[in-house]
Every structure is written in structure tokens, then in C-alpha cells.
Amino acid sequence: MTTPSTPDFSPVLRIGPQELATTDVVPLLRRYGLLPALVKELVIDQATAAVALTPEQATQAVDQFLQLNQITSPEQRQNFLNQRGLSEADLAFLGERAQKLQQYKLDTWGPKVESYFLQRKSHLDRVLYSLIRTREAGLAQELFFRIQDDGQPFADLARQYSEGQEAQTGGLIGPVELSVPHPALSRILTISQPGQLWPPTRVGEWFVVVRLEKFLPARLDDATRQRLTDELFNTWLLEQVQTALNDNASAETE
Structure with missing residues (x-):
């Protein structure tokens, strides 16, 4: 003791x-x-302190919090509180806090999303493409000609010869964002037209034959808007947390 x-x-x-x-x-x-996690929550509390909810919004916020945590009965509600050492007042605080945070994000970064989207669009565009990869340069060249000159189905050759997981899907990959593939492969796909087949290209340890099947440009829909708002908020939050930790560390050494 x-x-x-x-x-x-x-x-x-x-x-x-x-x-x-x-x-x-x-x-x-x-x-x-655990200190960074505590600082993070305190930064959020400070940021959302001025956000006000109406009584109706507060009630709705708690209901949404319960739904999100799959709490549908009084017994589940009490178990949730007991397991976390929370009171009903704590529960109301957590529910309202989530709604206040969402409102704070929209008010602060909502107006910046469109310009941020334009900065990020080249990484958010998606592609559907076919890929064969092998470690043998000669085989890659042969497969390229069998597709281009002999008209053999890309999918059949991918299933037989490709050495990656894409063999299971006939070489088909995606749709994925252009930031996902290897940078060298992304550059090829970025300048490709649908249906364009590329000769064997060295990508890391592989020789790849690739064909763009479909290009899907990113759109600023509701889901993308929320994602980008969260990205901007999280960048800001990490900066605030690190600044607070640095400031406290400096104060302790003085």
C-alpha cells in the first residue's frame, strides 16, 4: 500500500x-x-465545448449512441454502464459528445472539403484492371504476345500463370483507389485508356502484364465528403495532441 x-x-x-x-x-x-489517448479526448472536449444541442438533438444523440453500441434493452444498458463504471449522466455526455463532435467537424472543415477533394482526387479515383505477374521476363513477354496477337483470354492465362492471388480471379483486381497499387503500376494505370494492354513492365521483383478494364473517377458524394472531413479533422487532432505532449514534456524539464 x-x-x-x-x-x-x-x-x-x-x-x-x-x-x-x-x-x-x-x-x-x-x-x-495512455497519456496520448487522454490528451486526445481532452482536446476534443475543449474543441466541442462551445457546440450547443437542442433538447431534441441531445435525446436523438443518446439514442444513436445506444444503437451504435447495439444496446436495445434496459438490461443491456445497465450492463454497459456497469462494465465501464459509468453513470446515466456519463452516458448522456458520451452520446451528446459524439453529436457535438460531428457538428464541430462539419462547421470547421466542411467549407474546406471541396478544395481538399481536388487535391486528393488523383488518389481517390478507382480502377478495375487485369494483372499477370511472374518472376520470369521471358514468360511475361510470351503471355503479352499471346493476349495481344493471338487473342487468348487474359483471364485464362492469368489463372494458369500469374503467381499472385489475382490468379484466383482471372487476374481481375478492383475496383481499388489508385493509391493502392505499387506506385509504378499506379502510374501506368493513370495514363491508360480502358482496354489498353501494356507490354511487360518491371515492378519490384515482378514482371507484370497489365490491362486497364475500367476507370471510375472519384465523386464528392456524401460518403467521400464525410471521409475527407474526418481526414482533415484527424490531421488537426494529431497535431494538437503532439503539441500538448511536447509542451508538457518541455515544462517538466525546466
Whole structure:
């Protein structure tokens, strides 16, 4: 058991025989790598403090929180609280907090999404393509000519000769965003026209024969808008957390 060093020692947490004082908490959070997570939540609290919800929005926010956590009965609700050591007030806070955070994201980064989308669009565009890869340059060249000159089906040759998982799908990959394939392969697909077959190209340890099947340009729909808003928010949040951690580390060494 921790022995109090001053008469006014008042433990804030008891775990078995151990009593923790306020001054113990931050060092323990740092030791177990939990301090960044706490700082992150505190940054969010500060950012959303000024966001106000109507009573109707607050009630709806709690209902959405319960649905998200698959809590559909009073018993599940009580178990959820008990397992996390929460009160009903805590539950209301968490539900409202999620709604406030979403509103804060929209108010702060919503106006910036369109320009950010234009910056990111080349990585968000998707492609459907066929691929054969082999470590043998001569085989890759032969397969290319069998497709281009002899008209043999790409899918049949991919199933027989391709050495990657794409053999199981007849060489077909996607749709995937252009940021997913190897950079060298992405460059080829970016300048391709649908149906264009490329001669064997060295990509890492492989020789690949690739054909673009379909190009699917990214659209700023609701799902993409939410994704980009989250990206902007998360970038900002990481910066805020790191700044706070650095500032506290500097203060401790002074």
C-alpha cells in the first residue's frame, strides 16, 4: 500500500491494496502509453465545448449512441454502464459528445472539403484492371504476345500463370483507389485508356502484364465528403495532441 507522504493525502483511485493520489495518475498514464489517448479526448472536449444541442438533438444523440453500441434493452444498458463504471449522466455526455463532435467537424472543415477533394482526387479515383505477374521476363513477354496477337483470354492465362492471388480471379483486381497499387503500376494505370494492354513492365521483383478494364473517377458524394472531413479533422487532432505532449514534456524539464 502506498504510504501518504503528507497528512492531506487523499486517494483518487483504489485498486486492491494500492491507493493512487492525483500526482500518481499522470506518471502512470505516461508509463503505460495512455497519456496520448487522454490528451486526445481532452482536446476534443475543449474543441466541442462551445457546440450547443437542442433538447431534441441531445435525446436523438443518446439514442444513436445506444444503437451504435447495439444496446436495445434496459438490461443491456445497465450492463454497459456497469462494465465501464459509468453513470446515466456519463452516458448522456458520451452520446451528446459524439453529436457535438460531428457538428464541430462539419462547421470547421466542411467549407474546406471541396478544395481538399481536388487535391486528393488523383488518389481517390478507382480502377478495375487485369494483372499477370511472374518472376520470369521471358514468360511475361510470351503471355503479352499471346493476349495481344493471338487473342487468348487474359483471364485464362492469368489463372494458369500469374503467381499472385489475382490468379484466383482471372487476374481481375478492383475496383481499388489508385493509391493502392505499387506506385509504378499506379502510374501506368493513370495514363491508360480502358482496354489498353501494356507490354511487360518491371515492378519490384515482378514482371507484370497489365490491362486497364475500367476507370471510375472519384465523386464528392456524401460518403467521400464525410471521409475527407474526418481526414482533415484527424490531421488537426494529431497535431494538437503532439503539441500538448511536447509542451508538457518541455515544462517538466525546466
